[in-house]
Structures are given as structure tokens and as C-alpha cells.
Amino acid sequence: MSSDRRVAIVTGASRGIGRAISARLAREGRHVVLVSRSAGPLEEVRAGIADGGGSASVLAIDVGDGAALARGIEGVAAEFGRIDILVNNAGITRDNLILRMSDEEWDEVIRVDLTSAFVAIRAASRPMMKGRFGRIVNIASTSGVVGNAGQANYASAKAGLIGLTKTVARELGSKGITANVVAPGFVETDMTAKLPPDLRDQYAAQVPVRRLGQAEDIAAAVSYVSSDDAGYLTGQVICVDGGLTMA
Ligand code: NAP
Secondary structure (H helix, E strand, C coil), X not given: CCCCCCEEEEECCCCHHHHHHHHHHHHCCCEEEEEECCHHHHHHHHHHHHHCCCEEEEEECCCCCHHHHHHHXXXXXXXXXXXXXXXXXXXXXXXXXXXXXXXXXXHHHHHHHHHHHHHHHHHHHHHHHHHCCEEEEEECCCHHHHCCCCEHHHHHHHHHHHHHHHHHHHHHHHHCXXXXXXXXXXXXXXXXXXXXXXXXXXXXXXXXXXXXXXHHHHHHHHHHHCCHHHCCCCCCEEEECCCCCCC
């Protein structure tokens, strides 16, 4: 691999939005480090990228384990001598109404969806500062912007990502590092597959562009935000939701 190839870390790369982001960044010439819990599915993503002429490697980590995540990111920096792009995309839902939400449901979502991003940014910011270049992209949700009944844990984690992003943008902007949020609306992935078809139809009917989002719609936004061209874009929340929230 040429040493001037930009290195991107994408969490939650085994399927859905993270997989589409990884494929897109690899197609655009980045080496992509694919992160999620099990190596098997990541290996399939890696093979698909390699078949298309791209470059990727696999890092099986539970991002909810902060020590393992920090070690993994430090390992990437040591192996490649650089980290240029970090996409914090791994996420889970544990939906429940507030009255019924357990401490475990709250804690797990905060740990996986929010704390992991803080840990990853802390670990990646040193190599980014060294390279005087960085693109941090946190995948939040329109739930974190406008709230969503049944998602107190998830909406709080995603809103937390927005505050984290704006703070990172302020702290690291002078070092050539940008931080932005991409906030998807309803995207057709495993995460939303369990929702009843009538609810999906109702949602699509309310979206100004009259369709549900696809993982590639989100990947397209991440592609720009993480590009060399996007150096003057930082601290922003880009809602990729077909115009539903217009927040
Ligand atoms: P998905 O299809 O359920 O995929 C989630 C990804 O995260 C998988 O690769 C999963 O891999 C990984 N992951 C989950 N827990 C992990 C952990 N503890 N450690 C490492 N990896 C973990 O979800 P998606 O729809 O693509 O969502 C991706 C992101 O977009 C999430 O942050 C989600 O909140 C956000 N988002 C999605 C929608 C939507 O409508 N789909 C809307 C707004 C925001 P393994 O299970 O193999 O570990």
C-alpha cells in the first residue's frame, strides 16, 4: 500500500450504513479499516472491496469495550503510521417507553452509541494531529435532533454525539481536523427491518422526497464530509432524511 493513501476507520462496517460507507471510501481510494464485533462478516466486506480493486483490513472489536477500542485504534496508527478519517457509525437500539426503560437498556445504548465515539476520537486525535489532517464523522440520527418516543436512551446518545462533535470541532480545528455529524432519517437496514410495513409506508409518505433512505444516501454524505475538499466544513449536523425534519 502506498504510504500516501489516506487511512479511514469505519465502525459498524459489517452491514447496513457502515458497509456502504466503507465500500464508498474504498472506491474513492482510501484504505478502510473495517470494525465491528465479529471477523467473519467483516472478512466478507473486505473481500468485496478487494474484488472491486479497493484496499481494506479487518479489526474485530466490541466498541462498547473502551480499552479494546482504544488499543485497536492505537494499533492502526502504529501499523499504518497515520489515521486520516474516523467514522463512528456502530450503533444499537434498545427501545422502550421511559416508564419501562431499564438501567441496562439506558447504559448499553449510551456506551455503544456515545461513549465509544468519545474513546475512538480521543485515541485517533493524536495521530491526526501529527498528520495535521483529520476528518471525524459521527453518525447520529434525526432522533437525536428532534427526539423520538420510545428512544430516550438512543435519542440522548445521538444528541450527545452532536455536543461531542461541536466540542471536538472547536478543540481540534486549528490542527487541520474537522468533526461533523451526519444524521440519517429512516434508512432501510437491519436496524429498521423489524418495523411493521404500514409504519414504514406512513413514514415514507411524510418524507418530502417520498421514499425511505438507502445506506448509499448516507455514504454519499460521508464521502463529501470526509474528503480533502471539506476542510472548511466543521461542527455541522447534516440531516440526510429526505427533508423530513429540515432541522
Ligand atoms: P445495523 O444494520 O444494525 O448495523 C449496525 C452495525 O454496528 C453493524 O455493523 C454492527 O456489527 C455494528 N455494531 C453494533 N454493536 C456493535 C458493538 N458493540 N461493537 C462493534 N460494532 C457494533 O445499523 P444501521 O442501520 O446500519 O445503522 C448504522 C448507524 O446509523 C447507527 O449508528 C444507527 O444508529 C444510525 N442510524 C440508522 C438509521 C436507520 O434508519 N437505519 C437511522 C438513523 C441513524 P456487529 O453486530 O457485527 O458487531
